[in-house]
Amino acid sequence: MILQAGTRRLELGARPLLMGILNATPDSFSEERGEEPPSARVARGRALIAAGADLLDIGGESARGDRPAVSVEEEIDRVCTLIASLAGDALISVDTYKPEVAEAAIAAGASIVNDVSGLRDPRLAEVCAASGAGLVLMHTAVAPKGTLLDPATYTDVVEEVVAFLTERMAVARAAGVAEEQLVLDPGPDFAKTPAQTVAILRRLDAVAALGRPILLAASRKDFVGAITARPPAERDPGTLAALGHGVEHGASILRVHDVAGARDYFDVRAVLRGERVLAPLEGLSPERYPDGVPAHLSLG
Template sequence: MTLRLGPHAYDESDRLVMAIVNRTPDSFYDKGLTWHEDAALDRVRQVVEEGADIVDIGGIKAGPGPVIDAEEEMRRVVGFVGRVRGEFPGLVISVDTWRAEVGRAVCQEGADLLNDAWGGYDPGLVDVAAEFGVGYVCTHTGGATPRTRPFRVEYADVVDDVVASLVAQADRAVARGVDRSRVLIDPAHDFGKNSWHSLEVTRRLEELTSTGWPVLVSLSNKDFVGEALDLPVGERLVGTLATTAISAWLGAQVYRVHEVVETRQVLDMVATIAGTRRPSVMTRGLA
């Protein structure tokens, strides 16, 4: 199935890099490095130069913290989306939000994709995507409340639950009017899951990719990587890239990441091994 984001169309074999841009002072990874708007815009310029296909802008960190109401979230992201759209008219802009009112405001500024990271917590967000003709990311959180950490979550079979939930969400999005070619599904590693669950989802990712819906994975420096290797956030790149390679081989299409260059190289290498991409240079044994 062709994936359409903004004005672009992508084949199933295309692997897209979605660069994270946090408009927050307390991100778990960058600790507020792009909190100020000019710094965030510099980050956008950097990742575009590095080859990012999509930028994902968020105004609230995923984990627990101070309450951020819709007005404050909009203050952080709406005008910024407008600035990014003005400077990069062809760039795919995604916004990470669970609120319909925020989604509406960013779509009015030119957002192309609503990344509903909390699995339809606000059922009106999908209607905003339909109204504006933008893309929509369905996520599996096991029914978790936004910004809460999992505690002794249990599933009879986590992958069965993920597949059933995401297919139902995707079907609902289409029924509500979202273009089928603009719907993605995300198993949401770490969200509503312990590390065993996230590892199981990764091992069995082909059960998601075989549904026919484009799969987005957000693996970058996650806790399941850190717990697998007993490493803190700043030392999880190698584990993240190993997980990225596995996910690419199993068919995931979009990768939400902090490190663009390294991710692009891994995706290109996997695609070259798979035979869907030609080597950049081929001279060994020929010259």
């Protein structure tokens, strides 16, 4: 499957792409860093790339409902310098629902717009159509910063998520966005109880049937906490189970905090599944055998 992201044309295959989360905010739900200098955020971004991130998702406003929205000007200030500093090192996604921020971010070097509003403002699609940027359409039943945790919200959460994404895809296409620019996100925890999130993730194949790449943003989410009874900072092991399940059911881009852990998980998984062959002497390092690899282990 092809994803067009600005001037980049990505062929999504067996190995999922890892999207490292780089928050340019002091109040992320999973980690409160407080204010930090731009250089520290650039260093965090480069560390994510070194750990194996294929792309970075940079956001300037926390999705937390207990925090106020930031102005367009402040969000642009938070993300654009960071994007410009890192765009030469990795593909950049901007996490925003504001057309003005998306436009500025694309000008700074972003190639994908990750819209957690579900295209509430159609002008965002127009920005992507004009620039060729990829567009992530996420399911949600509330406005940004809104909270909805009600077991009675959906008659059938899977059918309603699929219907919503189908309709939003049509809106994007009507605005001029090409099919190959679209990515779908079922929106784990957004306007969903943990049980509702689990229900849609168990039927991720229904979203995959829409024919576009799936971005799975399951990292450290509340549904993982509901299952494991752990706070956000301790949910990385549980996250790996969700990621493995997601890839088996159609996810091809994984939005994660712990890039190194996810990379290791999928590297080992690939070898055990026969997708990559471990060479006969791979891993037999000089440090392990300072006097040379024993003769019975050599190929000669």
